[in-house]
Amino acid sequence: MLSRPSTYAIRALTYLAMQPPGKLSGSREIADHEQIPNSYVCKILLELRRKRLLRSYKGIGGGYELALPADKINLLMVVRSMEGELALTECILQDQQCSARGQCSLHDSWAELRNQLLHFLETQTVADLARTKKTRLGELPGGRSQGPRDQIDQMNHLSINCRT
Amino acid sequence: MLSRPSTYAIRALTYLAMQPPGKLSGSREIADHEQIPNSYVCKILLELRRKRLLRSYKGIGGGYELALPADKINLLMVVRSMEGELALTECILQDQQCSARGQCSLHDSWAELRNQLLHFLETQTVADLARTKKTRLGELPGGRSQGPRDQIDQMNHLSINCRT
DNA sequence: TGACTAAAGGATAAGAAAGTCCTTTAAGCG
DNA sequence: CGCTTAAAGGACTTTCTTATCCTTTAGTCA
Numbered sequence: 001m002l003s004r005p006s007t008y009a010i011r012a013l014t015y016l017a018m019q020p021p022g023k024l025s026g027s028r029e030i031a032d033h034e035q036i037p038n039s040y041v042c043k044i045l046l047e048l049r050r051k052r053l054l055r056s057y058k059g060i061g062g063g064y065e066l067a068l069p070a071d072k073i074n075l076l077m078v079v080r081s082m083e084g085e086l087a088l089t090e091c092i093l094q095d096q097q098c099s100a101r102g103q104c105s106l107h108d109s110w111a112e113l114r115n116q117l118l119h120f121l122e123t124q125t126v127a128d129l130a131r132t133k134k135t136r137l138g139e140l141p142g143g144r145s146q147g148p149r150d151q152i153d154q155m156n157h158l159s160i161n162c163r164t
Numbered sequence: 165m166l167s168r169p170s171t172y173a174i175r176a177l178t179y180l181a182m183q184p185p186g187k188l189s190g191s192r193e194i195a196d197h198e199q200i201p202n203s204y205v206c207k208i209l210l211e212l213r214r215k216r217l218l219r220s221y222k223g224i225g226g227g228y229e230l231a232l233p234a235d236k237i238n239l240l241m242v243v244r245s246m247e248g249e250l251a252l253t254e255c256i257l258q259d260q261q262c263s264a265r266g267q268c269s270l271h272d273s274w275a276e277l278r279n280q281l282l283h284f285l286e287t288q289t290v291a292d293l294a295r296t297k298k299t300r301l302g303e304l305p306g307g308r309s310q311g312p313r314d315q316i317d318q319m320n321h322l323s324i325n326c327r328t
Numbered sequence: 329t330g331a332c333t334a335a336a337g338g339a340t341a342a343g344a345a346a347g348t349c350c351t352t353t354a355a356g357c358g
Numbered sequence: 359c360g361c362t363t364a365a366a367g368g369a370c371t372t373t374c375t376t377a378t379c380c381t382t383t384a385g386t387c388a
Contacts, residue, residue, distance in 0.1 A: 001256055002256060002257075002258075004258070007256075007257045007258045010257055011257060092165055092166060092171075093166075093171045093174055093175060094166075094168070094171045106288060106293065109284055109288070110284070113277075113280060113281060113284055116277060116280070117277060120273055120274070120277055124270060124273070129270070
């Protein structure tokens with residue numbers, strides 16, 4: 001449905017949106033939490049920086065942070081950043097003739113569905129995702145405080161870089 | 165949105181649905197009309213035959229025809245024939261954790277959209293597509309009768325086979 | 329300044345999807 | 359039967375997506 005890079009981008013941005021303001025997160029940290037290959041997440045973060053959705057800082061203590069308030073980043077922006085214009089615009093049957101002349105009966109119904117999908121992506125923001133994710137994490141058995149995962153995270157606070 | 169094979173399959177079936185009952189169409193004929201590489205359409209037609217959506221006959225005068233009435237073949241059947249279970253079932257973010265625990269806020273809205281899409285595919289039949297296409301062809305400037313395309317078609321009535 | 333850290337970015341590899349080619353099988357026709 | 363036609367089907371190539379690797383650049387800190 002969405003391309004891999006798009007979904008990775010959304011997840012990375014959501015992760016950043018969950019961090020306290022001012023905190024920077026390294027690529028490794030994001031990759032580990034979101035289970036995305038690190039070298040691949042680097043590439044995606046770079047692209048998101050170019051599209052001005054996040055800022056990056058090199059060197060010790062460096063990392064990434066959102067360039068906009070999380071509630072100003074909607075999913076359509078992210079997807080467009082990664083895929084350019086969505087492949088949702090044409091005839092669902094990828095029929096040249098049809099696209100040109102509007103020949104197939106799918107067009108009308110499809111156009112409506114497509115608009116709904118675009119609207120869906122446009123209204124959902126990274127802030128929404130972050131909020132829900134936080135809430136649902138809190139509901140997990142054992143709650144949020146000091147799961148085994150968090151302990152490991154603390155141990156891993158040694159910085160590891162993009163190359164590994 | 166739909167995979168290439170799915171769209172080709174829908175178009176090939178629609179073409180067959182537009183033919184007079186009892187008429188067989190060769191792969192070449194379908195490929196030419198639908199602008200699909202011939203050797204590739206052969207493969208797709210074979211798959212559709214295996215899924216019992218069409219019948220085929222070898223030898224002189226052979227070709228393909230629908231195995232069911234066109235209005236009994238809906239698009240969901242076709243897409244499933246080509247892609248197996250749709251890649252629409254999971255979390256739109258392809259997040260393992262999320263899929264398991266229902267953690268992301270997209271789930272509910274996405275589930276609704278997904279159902280609409282499935283419903284859309286399920287209600288549209290190959291017969292519908294064929295009907296609309298015929299109608300719209302009729303509306304074209306010059307009408308249906310004897311466009312240049314048709315004349316070429318007649319000339320091409322020499323049979324050419326799958327190997328070319 | 330030099331050692332270290334982390335992002336930037338290009339080159340390349342691995343895998344899947346799309347498309348081609350060629351041989352085989354089966355049917356019709358003289 | 360032997361020739362022709364057309365689908366069946368496997369092997370292969372191409373292309374695109376996804377992912378990795380490695381070098382470079384730009385910071386921090388002692």
